[in-house]
Amino acid sequence: xxxxxxxxxxxxxxxxxxxxxxxxxxxxxxxxxxxxxxxxxxxxxxxxxxxxxxxxxxxxxxxxxxxxxxxxxxxxxxxxxxxxxxxxxxxxxxxxxxxxxxxxxxxxxxxxxxxxxxxxxxxxxxxxxxxxxxxxxxxxxxxxxxxxxxxxxxxxxxxxxxxxxxxxxxxxxxxxxxxxxxxxxxxxxxxxxxxxxxxxxxxxxxxxxxxxxxxxxxxxxxxxxxxxxxxxxxxxxxxxxxxxxxxxxxxxxxxxxxxxxxxxxxxxxxxxxxxxxxxxxxxxxxxxxxxxxxxxxxxxxxxxxxxxxxxxxxxxxxxxxxxxxxxxxxxxxxxxxxxxxxxxxxxxxxxxxxxxxxxxxxxxx
Amino acid sequence: xxxxxxxxxxxxxxxxxxxxxxxxxxxxxxxxxxxxxxxxxxxxxxxxxxxxxxxxxxxxxxxxxxxxxxxxxxxxxxxxxxxxxxxxxxxxxxxxxxxxxxxxxxxxxxxxxxxxxxxxxxxxxxxxxxxxxxxxxxxxxxxxxxxxxxxxxxxxxxxxxxxxxxxxxxxxxxxxxxxxxxxxxxxxxxxxxxxxxxxxxxxxxxxxxxxxxxxxxxxxxxxxxxxxxxxxxxxxxxxxxxxxxxxxxxxxxxxxxxxxxxxxxxxxxxxxxxxxxxxxxxxxxxxxxxxxxxxxxxxxxxxxxxxxxxxxxxxxxxxxxxxxxxxxxxxxxxxxxxxxxxxxxxxxxxxxxxxxxxxxxxxxx
Numbered sequence: 001x002x003x004x005x006x007x008x009x010x011x012x013x014x015x016x017x018x019x020x021x022x023x024x025x026x027x028x029x030x031x032x033x034x035x036x037x038x039x040x041x042x043x044x045x046x047x048x049x050x051x052x053x054x055x056x057x058x059x060x061x062x063x064x065x066x067x068x069x070x071x072x073x074x075x076x077x078x079x080x081x082x083x084x085x086x087x088x089x090x091x092x093x094x095x096x097x098x099x100x101x102x103x104x105x106x107x108x109x110x111x112x113x114x115x116x117x118x119x120x121x122x123x124x125x126x127x128x129x130x131x132x133x134x135x136x137x138x139x140x141x142x143x144x145x146x147x148x149x150x151x152x153x154x155x156x157x158x159x160x161x162x163x164x165x166x167x168x169x170x171x172x173x174x175x176x177x178x179x180x181x182x183x184x185x186x187x188x189x190x191x192x193x194x195x196x197x198x199x200x201x202x203x204x205x206x207x208x209x210x211x212x213x214x215x216x217x218x219x220x221x222x223x224x225x226x227x228x229x230x231x232x233x234x235x236x237x238x239x240x241x242x243x244x245x246x247x248x249x250x251x252x253x254x255x256x257x258x259x260x261x262x263x264x265x266x267x268x269x270x271x272x273x274x275x276x277x278x279x280x281x282x283x284x285x286x287x288x289x290x291x292x293x294x295x296x297x298x299x300x301x302x303x304x305x306x307x308x309x310x311x312x313x314x315x316x317x318x319x320x321x322x323x324x325x326x327x328x329x330x331x332x333x334x335x336x337x338x339x340x341x342x343x344x345x346x347x348x349x350x351x352x353x354x355x356x357x358x359x360x361x362x363x364x365x
Numbered sequence: 366x367x368x369x370x371x372x373x374x375x376x377x378x379x380x381x382x383x384x385x386x387x388x389x390x391x392x393x394x395x396x397x398x399x400x401x402x403x404x405x406x407x408x409x410x411x412x413x414x415x416x417x418x419x420x421x422x423x424x425x426x427x428x429x430x431x432x433x434x435x436x437x438x439x440x441x442x443x444x445x446x447x448x449x450x451x452x453x454x455x456x457x458x459x460x461x462x463x464x465x466x467x468x469x470x471x472x473x474x475x476x477x478x479x480x481x482x483x484x485x486x487x488x489x490x491x492x493x494x495x496x497x498x499x500x501x502x503x504x505x506x507x508x509x510x511x512x513x514x515x516x517x518x519x520x521x522x523x524x525x526x527x528x529x530x531x532x533x534x535x536x537x538x539x540x541x542x543x544x545x546x547x548x549x550x551x552x553x554x555x556x557x558x559x560x561x562x563x564x565x566x567x568x569x570x571x572x573x574x575x576x577x578x579x580x581x582x583x584x585x586x587x588x589x590x591x592x593x594x595x596x597x598x599x600x601x602x603x604x605x606x607x608x609x610x611x612x613x614x615x616x617x618x619x620x621x622x623x624x625x626x627x628x629x630x631x632x633x634x635x636x637x638x639x640x641x642x643x644x645x646x647x648x649x650x651x652x653x654x655x656x657x658x659x660x661x662x663x664x665x666x667x668x669x670x671x672x673x674x675x676x677x678x679x680x681x682x683x684x685x686x687x688x689x690x691x692x693x694x695x696x697x698x699x700x701x702x703x704x705x706x707x708x709x710x711x712x713x714x715x716x717x718x719x720x721x722x723x724x725x726x727x728x729x730x
Contacts, residue, residue, distance in 0.1 A: 090568065091710060092561035098706035101658045139507070139560035139583060142537045151532025154570035159532045167516025167524045168544075172507045172537035175564050179533075195504035196457035199540050203455065205519035218504060293466045341463035345456060 011085045032062045035124045045313035050275025072106045084133035128271040141173035141225030142216040145207030150181035177228045189213045193244035204349045226272045246282035247334035248304040279364035284328040294333035376450045397427045400489045410678035415640025416625045437471045449498035493636040506538035506590030507581040510572030515546040542593045554578045558609035569714045591637045611647035612699035613669040644729035649693040659698035
């Protein structure tokens, strides 16, 4: 495998950090490690930056009899990361856990323990796990449309992957996207909740006729999918429009996670949010404007919506969202993005999407 | 979109069936429709054919005051299918449900109702839903390796999709695979449970060094994924080896579904099973042979295993599986396919897979 040079700064940071520990020990001082506190209590919503941001609270871990095991585990995890970076290899979270089974007494008993240490290391160096070469287990995200992805094969040879050439299939986003580059003259990215709607738009040649990139998120987007959309939008400087079901799950679990990140991973949102995303639909107003068939809100929907109005810093910041959620609660219904099929299968591409895209400035933030 | 000729027989069958109903009505007789009973009670395991097969029980629906609505809905569903076939279009199950919102009193109140009628139509014509142009919602299955998939773009132009050219990414299987053709000189197909292990094998250039096709099932394989593997193996005449976690979920929910299908969709197994699949691992014996780290069996694992020994026709037929399951129960542990990482990340490709592939005849059936 080819050596990576791009990642070197992270490897250097790890070496420096370890050197500090080493020198303190030589001076017979107690070594310490500092990590930011990873919790909602240490988070602020910064509309300017567009994501939940970490504040200054830190936790300090000093080497003592009580902390010796986690201290050793943290150092071993850092060493593993450095080794992976230098070999241009990667390890899934689960693999990292199993690798520790060869660390003697520093081995982890359960994977949640190794995941926690990994999160600490990630926060300590202020980089995302993928840059440390720890890769999530789950995959997700399909792409079709006007995009060329530039990757390398296992021998290091450059590959150009043309996402217009997959027919009814698609390009599947890998679990690590940091090394990808992009070429495209597309006008926008459409991030779609369901595989069914994605396949509909592919079938009807939507990306070709509208010069865009289609991404199927398959429900709540994975880290890799969000990071891919973010890097794509940053690189190409084009907007991202979200097209999801019109229910609290679509609004908060899918769209809000895509746009500003999630509360319990605040140290990562900087990398995994897509602040340039706006909300195309389906909105409660669309239900009226397009006479869509609906379903009654479930109890869990109502609870989630009321919760968001009360506690979600993103919703509390945006009046437009408060209005839409209140409208939904008043109407008492939710709507699926396939509901347009009532007016014929072509309706969504012939009428709804063109209508909405005429006025992107009116999209919910 | 190009007209499809291949599907014409199904459209013709629909027309004939409808004509029978029409003529009976003209003769002032009560029209009837006949569907096979879709349940485990009407199923037999045929080791020779390799899947749960439907027996002769039928249900007959005669047009009466009580059945008039479902009768009408069945005819409307048949008409929709015919129309989709003739337009070379498709509808997801959810879209079909919403289309019915324009059928006046024949509209479905809930999607499970339309799904049931769709299953009836499917069983009535003895074809899979995809041939009726009703497409499942869910997607799944990534491919990398020595394979060229032949598809068409939306204008009907032929496309050759080379699955060796996707770098760290992959080809994502579309939700309808009936129209795809294949070219390959690969020696075998490796069907993998987790995205993490798939990415490991891609990273280490496994398919290139071993002249094979890698498929990531991402848990229990979707219909499209199973059908893709089946068509691939039928066309290329190469074996399929399953590489999944060594636990009852991996054995029965993933592997057995892949190989013989599932009980509650017996009218479909003919299309969606992969009888040529055999089980590479991880077996309980592998845990001992490769000194793998394990986890204790959970109560649900023990229950599922005992259930399979007692009730699963597939397990009851194969002594080898009974032995392996009893061995697992005796050892009291389950094992994940990432556990090989204990011996180093390369171990799975340098040692385990080559070892096992030397003796494919010993794979569990």
